[in-house]
Structure formats: C-alpha cells, structure tokens
Amino acid sequence: xxxxxxxxxxxxxxxxxxxxxxxxxxxxxxxxxxxxxxxxxxxxxxxxxxxxxxxxxxxxxxxxxxxxxxxxxxxxxxxxxxxxxxxxxxxxxxxxxxxxxxxxxxxxxxxxxxxxxxxxxxxxxxxxxxxxxxxxxxxxxxxxxxxxxxxxxxxxxxxxxxxxxxxxxxxxxxxxxxxxxxxxxxxxxxxxxxxxxx
Numbered sequence: 001x002x003x004x005x006x007x008x009x010x011x012x013x014x015x016x017x018x019x020x021x022x023x024x025x026x027x028x029x030x031x032x033x034x035x036x037x038x039x040x041x042x043x044x045x046x047x048x049x050x051x052x053x054x055x056x057x058x059x060x061x062x063x064x065x066x067x068x069x070x071x072x073x074x075x076x077x078x079x080x081x082x083x084x085x086x087x088x089x090x091x092x093x094x095x096x097x098x099x100x101x102x103x104x105x106x107x108x109x110x111x112x113x114x115x116x117x118x119x120x121x122x123x124x125x126x127x128x129x130x131x132x133x134x135x136x137x138x139x140x141x142x143x144x145x146x147x148x149x150x151x152x153x154x155x156x157x158x159x160x161x162x163x164x165x166x167x168x169x170x171x172x173x174x175x176x177x178x179x180x181x182x183x184x185x186x187x188x189x190x191x192x193x194x195x196x197x198x
Contacts, residue, residue, distance in 0.1 A: 003194040005097040005175040008067045008085040022069040029064035029149040032161045040121040045113035045137040053102040054121050057089050057184045064088045064161050084193040086163040088118045089186030094177030108171040119160035126154050
C-alpha cells in the first residue's frame with residue numbers, strides 16, 4: 001500500500017521508519033516551463049512507453065521539488081539523502097490529492113530505467129530523439145545519480161525535468177493536487193520509500 005500523498009509533502013514532520021526516525025524535507029528542483037500546460041509523466045529512457053496521462057496544470061513555469069529524507073545506511077560513513085517523492089507545481093496550494101487517472105485506473109509511472117520525467121506532452125516530438133539516444137540518456141542517468149533531479153534541454157530551453165527513482169525499476173503511483181477551487185495545481189509521484197513507515 002502506498003503512502004498518502006499529503007504525508008509526502010508534510011515537510012518538517014517526523015516519520016518512524018523500521019530502524020530510525022527521519023524528517024520529511026523539501027528539496028527544490030529546477031523550474032519546468034509548460035508551453036501548453038499539458039503535463040505528462042514517463043520513463044524517459046524507455047522509448048516504447050505507451051501514451052501516458054495528460055494533466056492540465058496550466059501554461060507557465062512550474063516549480064519542481066523532491067520530498068526528501070536523510071537516513072543512516074549500512075556501510076556508509078555519512079547519512080544519505082533520499083527522495084521519497086517528486087513533484088511539479090504548487091504543492092503549497094493543494095487542498096486535496098486525487099489519483100492521476102489513465103484508462104479509468106490509477107496511473108503508476110512504470111519506470112524500467114529507474115528514471116522518471118515530467119514534460120509537456122507537446123514536447124514529445126522534440127524529446128523522442130533524446131529519449132532514444134542511449135549515449136545521451138546514459139549521461140542524463142549519470143547526472144541524476146549524482147543530483148537526483150536534472151533538466152533536459154533543447155536549444156537552451158528546458159523541455160523536461162528528470163528525477164531518479166532511488167528504489168530502482170518499478171511502479172510508482174502518481175497523484176494530482178487540486179486547490180480549494182478544484183483546479184489542478186500540482187502532480188506528485190510517490191517513490192515508495194515511506195511505504196513501511198508508521
């Protein structure tokens with residue numbers, strides 16, 4: 001069972017993991033411009049991905065962020081910061097979260113490469129050659145291993161924001177955040193790290 005999305009953005013709260021207590025924090029990411037306002041989510045290094053959901057969160061520049069925790073990891077001298085969710089939009093304006101729907105079911109990012117991406121669906125023609133270029137995507141993956149969230153750019157403009165799924169390949173549930181007027185203002189992907197939290 002996945003974590004309730006409001007818990008993933010309850011920044012400053014403490015969460016009990018099986019062997020330690022952690023604090024959920026917000027780590028800002030790059031801004032994602034949406035020229036058409038039609039956000040989609042996909043594994044960018046899986047060129048055969050099916051058509052994904054389209055969430056209308058509005059034209060303009062949208063902030064991205066990672067919901068993060070710092071954990072002690074065996075065989076590591078220093079604590080490690082891990083991402084437990086990736087979001088785009090104004091999570092601070094969200095009054096309620098609802099599942100992202102696709103084919104009348106709750107959409108899950110199907111990540112084969114351990115990467116996920118937010119981008120405007122109308123940029124797919126620009127992005128497709130990059131998504132299918134293994135050398136380019138290896139570079140994106142290597143940067144994401146270090147930075148956890150990176151941009152993909154074409155002609156000097158950001159066309160996608162790519163985030164690392166720290167638990168590797170898998171299915172990650174996506175949620176749409178609505179403001180008090182029931183306008184979509186954010187989208188969040190649960191990276192499943194807090195599933196066992198109490």
